[in-house]
Amino acid sequence: MALPDYQQVVSEHRDRIFTFAFYTLRHREDAEDVTQDVLIRLWRFRRRLDEGRVGAWLSRVTRNACYDVTRRRKVRRAVHPSDPEPQLERAVDRAPTPERSAEATEFRHHLEAALRTLDEPYRSIVILREIQHLSYQEIAEALDRPLNTIKVYLHRARRMLRHALVEETHVRAS
Amino acid sequence: MFEHPEIRTLPRRDDGCRGIDALLEPYVDDLIEPAERSRVDSHLATCAACARQLALAQRVKHTLHQLPAQTFPPALLPATGGRARRVSLLRRLRLRGPGGVTGRSTWAGAVPAWIGAGVAAAAATLLAIGLSLRPAPAPDSRQQVAQAEAEVKLALAYLGRIGARTGDIVTQDVLEAQVAGPIVRSVRKVLETPAAEPRER
Secondary structure, eight states: OOHHHHHHHHHHHHHHHHHHHHHHHOOHHHHHHHHHHHHHHHHHTTTTOOGGGHHHHHHHHHHHHHHHHHHHHHHHHHHOTTSOOOOOOOOOOSSOOTTOOHHHHHHHHHHHHHHHHOOTTHHHHHIIIIITOOOHHHHHHHHTOOHHHHHHHHHHHHHHHHHHHHHHHHHHHO | OOOOHHHHTOOOOOHHHHHHHTTHHHHHTTOSOHHHHHHHHHHHHHOHHHHHHHHHHHHHHHHHHHSOOOOOOGGGOTTOOHHHHHHHHHHHTTOEETTEESOOOTTTTSSOHHHHHHHHHHHHHHHHHHHHTSOOOOTTOHHHHHHHHHHHHHHHHHHHHHHHHHTOOOBHHHIIIIIIHHHHHHHHHHHHSOOOSOOOO
């Protein structure tokens, strides 16, 4: 992969990498770090990559980089329990519609919070499919799992989100 | 307060609802066998609780679809040129400039700054040696200049990762003197050397 090809791949995939990292980590600066790391790694491995499978490779590497950040957060929490937790961020809607109700916005925020509580690979599957609109086949390649497993896990993950929302409502109401 | 109508007004569900619950997401996606679809339809016709759950399942999917894609700031792109890239690299390196701390690890201070500077100088030297062993590029090759720039950026980013892991904070003057200066001089030297004879790899 020559420099122009690299730049083309970066241009096509950078927002997708960043979006995945943001919804996984819910921390903009960490997501920026992850995205830069992934793009640097892409450059480093450019000669070994099958260009037809770059998208799946990037998804896999991004997911692993997010794991690393999460693991480092846990280690830091263990070493310095008094340190404040990183401030988790909500997605900024760049084109908010005026008619969007406060209730809808709040529902979205609760859903984002519930998404973060999902275990892997459920969370990754939801982000890749429902937010980033990848095909089942692309997700299966990225996560190295059978296609039917992805479909089953996606439904299970959305059911978990639904149950989490119901549970949280009942906890708050009581 | 959390007042979503689908949830707040959910009636209780009985045992008959359990078999239906797992079918609601496939039902929403229309990935359900016809026989199962009929079963869900007839249950929903008589069960307000599951009908509400179906509405919630649809809303979850719809809301996920509406979540905005995020835009990676172009200034942080590895291959972009100019000042913006340099600023982003400085940020990645968790620099403490004259204006104060721009980023701080919770492990800050665990490793003395001179270790970071030493690592930086060593890396710069290694890069210089690496570049000097390559075949000299043609002076007017923009492609090779861009490639060399990208490799310098990688070296800086690598140093940033070392800093992030050790919690070391590299000051800007150290960075300029020990890292950026030597690298830039090394790259210039290699790029400006006429390719008189092939070099040993």
